[in-house]
Amino acid sequence: MAKIAFILLCHKDPEAIIRQAEGLTATGDYVAIHFDASAPAAAFAAIEQGTRENPNVVLVKRRMKCGWGEWSLVRATLAAIEAAVQAFPRATHFYMISGDCRPIKSADHAHSFLDARDTDYIESFDFFTSDWIKTGMKEDRLIYRHFVNERTSKALFYGLLGVQRKLGLERSIPHDIDVMIGSQWWCLRRATIDKVLAFTRARRDVMRFFATTWIPDETFFQTLVRHLVPRAEIDARTLTFLMFTDYGMPATFYDDHHDLLLSQDFLFARKISPEAFELKERLDDLWASGRTDFPVAGDGRRLFTFLTHRGRTGRRFAPRFWEREATLGRDRELIVLVCKKYHVAKRLAQALRDHDVLPTLNYLFDEEDTPMPDLGGIESTLTKRHRHRRALLRMLYRQIGKDRLAICLDPVNFDLLQDFYGDRAEIRTLLIDCHFDEDYLEGHAARNGLIGDKTPRTTIDRLLPTVAQDFVSESLAIRESDLPGVYRIAETATPETNAAVLKAVFDIDAETARILAGTPYLFDD
Structure with missing residues (x-):
């Protein structure tokens, strides 16, 4: 049976570290602690x-002063690993964590x-070749030597880097090493x-x-493991759930994220907020609970992206020169049916076609x-349609041979609607307002x-009001x-009120407007 030796690097809050170690070792696992010498x-x-x-806790006696992005973090990790290897001969796996990490499954699981x-x-x-690094230096992390901390000595860090670039002091990577990167x-495993x-x-x-690369904790172990272990024995993933904001900072979890x-x-999972006392307590209890039933949704990153991006406005693409020059035509008419419930707008669009009111296309931009x-x-593709939206519509007018056209549009595409009005x-x-019940949401x-x-039902219940509010905000x-x-x-x-609106929008007679407003099952789900 697996026995885990946790490699715990930390630098603050000794009481929390003691509780964390007690919780992790309560199930027979081990903890090796490196506490920053700067503390x-x-x-x-x-x-x-x-x-x-x-007896299941060992402390690294020869501690290092650690700095973000420095070799000192790797040295501290190696020191903790060596202490764990010597102290815990029964450990089968070595798991890297920090004081901000907490279990989200039981030890048995x-x-x-x-x-x-x-x-x-x-x-x-x-x-x-990978796109793991999103911003900042890439090759320069390796081919130049970094002797100071970028965060604490920014001017000196970039000054030394500039001198090396100017003097052509690039260095080679060890010839038999393929550098890897990752969390x-x-x-x-112990053998590794x-x-x-x-x-x-x-x-x-x-x-x-x-030792003189920048942020080596993202490359050192990743490179050595790939160099020493057959590829078939490596699963290139982390077992720790973490997310990053748009600004490259780790997302923080609170009590209501349980x-x-x-x-x-x-x-x-990490990072758990220092103030999330209830969450920490519940997760510590979970580790020793013996629970093994964990339904997995795996939707955390999608939810985070949705919730952090909601409410942001702006164009999807900067206007290209051919779009600035493009126009639908001064004598042309475009009617946009805006509705969140696609099937409702599509029913009205079909009725417009059936009664020869005007050519109507469904959600071509969605x-x-x-x-x-x-x-x-x-x-x-949708990307091309969005990028060349005016040119696309101009070609559609020519293709159908009419100067009047209606399209359906999701209200989330407000930027497209604004662009059309600039023509x-x-x-x-025509805004089509619908009722959204819980099943639809x-x-x-x-x-x-x-x-x-x-x-989990609790996650759904907290999410649905946000989705509903998004719908309201878009309209x-x-x-x-x-x-x-x-x-x-x-x-x-x-129906009479809606018919009067339809008569004005489409410039049609009252009888046709009444028929459109009475379209069977128009608003039904």
């Missing part, structure tokens, strides 16, 4: 005192998970740890190389499978990948804009 001596003494009676496969879990992607939150430690003693050239975290396909004539490829054509908008969330069959943005020619029909209005 007060009294804090380390408190950890010594608090863990003295626990984690042990069974690790027993199921003879595998190392570590992200290891090609440094040069520093890994879980390795033994190979890594042996390698560090035998290959001082590689150690010297990494159910969300438990439904992710990971063993641990659904790629919307029937479209061959326009030479500009219609082939010389006559634009009118839940179905919408499922269709967009925000929830799944195994998403309000249009209604409260200064765009001219915006009309509205509603599910709650009488």
Whole structure:
């Protein structure tokens, strides 16, 4: 059965570290602690005192002063690994964590998970060809030498880098090493740890190389494991659930994230807020609970993206020169049916076609499978349709041989609607307001990948009001804009009221408007 030795790097809050170590070792696992030498001596003494009676905890005595992005973090990790290897001969796996990590599965589940496969879990992607690094330096992390900390000595850091560039002091990577990159939150088998430690003693050239690279904790172990272990025995993933904001900072979890975290396909999560006392307590209790039933939804990152991006406005693409020059035509008319419930707008669109009111296209900017004539490829993908929206519509006018056209549009595409109003054509908008019950909201969330069959009910209940508010906000943005020619029909209005609006929007006779307003099952789900 798996026995985990946790490699815990930390630098603050000794009482929390003691509680964390007690919780992790309560199930027979082990913890090796490296406490940053920059922290007060009294804090380390408190950890010594608090863990003295626990045989499953070992402290690194020769501590390092650690800095973000520095080699010191790797040195501290190696010191903790060596302490764990010596102190815990029964440990089968070594799992890297920090003081901000907490389990989101039980120890029984984690042990069974690790027993199921003879595998190392570590992200290891090609440094040069992968897109793991999103911003900042890439090759310069390796080919130049970095002696100071970028965060604490920014001017000196970039000054030294500039001098090396100017003098052409690039260096070569050790010839037999393919540098990999990935998350520093890994879980390795004991045999792999033994190979890594042996390698560090035998290959001082590689150690010297990494010692002056920048952010080596994202490359050192990732490179060595891929160099020493057959690819078939590596699962290039982390078992720790973490997310990053748009600004490259780790997302922080709070008390109300409990159910969300438990439904992710990971063993641990970070960063847990220092103020999330209830969450920490519940997760610590979970580790020793013996629970093994964990329905996995795996929707955390999609939900995070949805919730953090909601409410943001702006164009999807900067205007290209051919779009600035493009126009639908001064004498042309475009009527936009804006509705969140696609089937409602499609029923009205079909009625418009059936009664020869005007040519109407369904959600051509929202659904790629919307029937479209061959326009030479500009219609082939949603990306192209959005990018060349005016040119696309101009070609459609020519193709159908009419100067009047209606299209359906999701209100989320307010930027497209604004762009159409910037044209010389006559634009009118028909807002179709619908009622959204809980079943529809839940179905919408499922269709967009925000929830799944195994998403906890509590997560769904908290998400649905946000989805509903999004719908309201999208319609309000249009209604409260200064765009001219915006009309509205509603599910709650009488057919007579809606007919009067349709008569004005489409410039049709009262009888045709009455027929359109009475379209069978128009608002039904």
